[in-house]
Amino acid sequence: MTSQLTATPGHIVAIGGAEDKTSDLEILKQVFALAPVGSHEVAVIATASSIPDQVLPDYEAAFTRLGASRVHALNIQDRKQAADARNVSLIEQSGVIFFTGGDQLRLTNVLGGSATLNAIRERLLASAVVAGTSAGAAALPGTMIYNGNAADALRKGAVNMTSGLGFVDGLIIDSHFLERGRFTRLMEVGASNPEHLGVGLGEDAAVIIHPNRILEAIGPGHVILIDSRDLASSNITELSMGGAVAIENMILHAMVSGHGFDVDARRYLVTDELSALLEDSR
Amino acid sequence: MTSQLTATPGHIVAIGGAEDKTSDLEILKQVFALAPVGSHEVAVIATASSIPDQVLPDYEAAFTRLGASRVHALNIQDRKQAADARNVSLIEQSGVIFFTGGDQLRLTNVLGGSATLNAIRERLLASAVVAGTSAGAAALPGTMIYNGNAADALRKGAVNMTSGLGFVDGLIIDSHFLERGRFTRLMEVGASNPEHLGVGLGEDAAVIIHPNRILEAIGPGHVILIDSRDLASSNITELSMGGAVAIENMILHAMVSGHGFDVDARRYLVTDELSALLEDSR
Numbered sequence: 001m002t003s004q005l006t007a008t009p010g011h012i013v014a015i016g017g018a019e020d021k022t023s024d025l026e027i028l029k030q031v032f033a034l035a036p037v038g039s040h041e042v043a044v045i046a047t048a049s050s051i052p053d054q055v056l057p058d059y060e061a062a063f064t065r066l067g068a069s070r071v072h073a074l075n076i077q078d079r080k081q082a083a084d085a086r087n088v089s090l091i092e093q094s095g096v097i098f099f100t101g102g103d104q105l106r107l108t109n110v111l112g113g114s115a116t117l118n119a120i121r122e123r124l125l126a127s128a129v130v131a132g133t134s135a136g137a138a139a140l141p142g143t144m145i146y147n148g149n150a151a152d153a154l155r156k157g158a159v160n161m162t163s164g165l166g167f168v169d170g171l172i173i174d175s176h177f178l179e180r181g182r183f184t185r186l187m188e189v190g191a192s193n194p195e196h197l198g199v200g201l202g203e204d205a206a207v208i209i210h211p212n213r214i215l216e217a218i219g220p221g222h223v224i225l226i227d228s229r230d231l232a233s234s235n236i237t238e239l240s241m242g243g244a245v246a247i248e249n250m251i252l253h254a255m256v257s258g259h260g261f262d263v264d265a266r267r268y269l270v271t272d273e274l275s276a277l278l279e280d281s282r
Numbered sequence: 283m284t285s286q287l288t289a290t291p292g293h294i295v296a297i298g299g300a301e302d303k304t305s306d307l308e309i310l311k312q313v314f315a316l317a318p319v320g321s322h323e324v325a326v327i328a329t330a331s332s333i334p335d336q337v338l339p340d341y342e343a344a345f346t347r348l349g350a351s352r353v354h355a356l357n358i359q360d361r362k363q364a365a366d367a368r369n370v371s372l373i374e375q376s377g378v379i380f381f382t383g384g385d386q387l388r389l390t391n392v393l394g395g396s397a398t399l400n401a402i403r404e405r406l407l408a409s410a411v412v413a414g415t416s417a418g419a420a421a422l423p424g425t426m427i428y429n430g431n432a433a434d435a436l437r438k439g440a441v442n443m444t445s446g447l448g449f450v451d452g453l454i455i456d457s458h459f460l461e462r463g464r465f466t467r468l469m470e471v472g473a474s475n476p477e478h479l480g481v482g483l484g485e486d487a488a489v490i491i492h493p494n495r496i497l498e499a500i501g502p503g504h505v506i507l508i509d510s511r512d513l514a515s516s517n518i519t520e521l522s523m524g525g526a527v528a529i530e531n532m533i534l535h536a537m538v539s540g541h542g543f544d545v546d547a548r549r550y551l552v553t554d555e556l557s558a559l560l561e562d563s564r
């Protein structure tokens with residue numbers, strides 16, 4: 001069912017961008033802590049970035065500081081490299097696979113249908129953690145946003161979407177969400193199809209998608225949820241392209257660290273409720 | 283009851299800023315059309331602006347083009363001028379009172395408790411239309427936002443508020459709403475007190491507040507509503523100043539021209555429903 005998150009043994013972590021990489025490492029610490037026991041190698045994929053050499057060193061340093069036994073900076077800039085058996089092999093030995101920021105369209109364009117992507121999916125099934133920040137977060141679900149100026153969104157067709165890397169279903173993830181005022185993007189997405197939960201990640205905020213399909217907010221920032229399932233009406237089908245989209249009834253939540261959301265039950269979880277649910281699932 | 287808009291014989295129009303002043307005049311035309319029969323003088327108050335001489339000519343030209351018999355550019359830059367009997371007299375003969383943009387804190391600081399403000403309230407009771415754009419829109423209700431960076435909002439205390447000009451109760455109005463991504467401002471306001479409806483006006487969008495307390499969206503832009511009345515929980519009272527505000531359950535609507543909202547019934551109105559309700563009230 002596409003309305004539910006696919007249960008996977010591994011954890012997924014989506015980060016809103018600009019996470020602390022040099023000080024407390026609050027979010028990256030939690031990403032690393034989710035790695036399976038005894039599997040402390042980290043693969044960092046900077047395919048989204050046009051400047052991978054500037055992006056990779058901070059992550060190598062951060063994960064090394066956190067106790068990674070090895071950090072593999074994967075060189076995947078084109079589809080040939082995405083098919084390379086050496087990269088597949090590095091994925092296979094990693095307990096954490098991490099996607100940096102950049103342009104999410106590069107991630108799907110280069111990795112879509114590749115041996116590397118298949119290998120990452122298999123690692124997730126084998127309990128590895130798959131994490132991404134900014135563009136790397138947006139690309140994690142089955143459908144992703146890759147363009148759309150927030151000020152012009154809520155105009156039919158203003159938000160560009162395509163299929164994502166497919167690690168999780170039932171969510172659409174947007175990043176830099178509060179900082180770039182992207183509420184309108186997830187509203188337009190919700191009007192086009194109200195089934196998927198909109199997850200808007202603030203900077204230095206992240207959401208852990210637990211195997212039991214519970215979301216957990218971490219980090220100092222906010223995680224905004226836009227739940228369109230009860231959409232009562234919208235004019236979107238009647239509009240010409242560019243027309244102003246009307247929306248009647250979406251539900252809005254703002255999660256802070258320690259709060260959560262049960263996607264299938266559509267239930268907001270304050271700290272105690274989240275702890276109890278996560279405890280039950282252990 | 284502060285939960286209801288105060289019924290007034292006159293119409294109130296709140297505009298999100300950057301309305302067309304030189305071409306089709308779509309919004310200003312509707313403002314002028316709401317003037318009482320035979321009362322076609324317009325008072326323009328540029329008190330909010332630090333550059334009134336640059337702001338006033340466009341409005342003088344626009345309202346003249348629309349058929350105003352006279353356009354009075356009121357010179358109210360300080361509290362002494364706000365008490366001036368000549369300004370009171372110009373208000374008393376006007377069927378439309380229009381507040382330009384600028385800084386809404388100047389509006390309340392200069393006009394609060396003044397003879398001019400009292401005269402405007404009396405004109406509203408006598409069926410005149412009171413309209414404002416940008417800062418002039420934000421200042422219309424009993425409570426107003428006057429500062430707060432959208433990217434930093436949803437932090438306790440990040441949005442500064444004070445009492446407004448008091449023409450309408452039950453609403454908090456924000457302007458340039460989609461363009462500056464101000465959803466977080468109205469969310470913080472709603473967490474601090476869920477009673478009032480948050481009205482976020484996009485640029486070149488406006489809302490007519492009808493005497494029967496029905497909102498009507500006009501103009502090419504969007505009017506966003508954030509209804510906090512069903513707020514289920516928030517951590518705001520437990521936080522230190524600056525702490526990240528959590529919000530469980532607000533309702534979000536996006537109105538386009540011709541759509542409306544019944545504030546007391548909390549009911550979204552599509553075109554036919556709005557027309558029927560406005561027809562009934564005539």
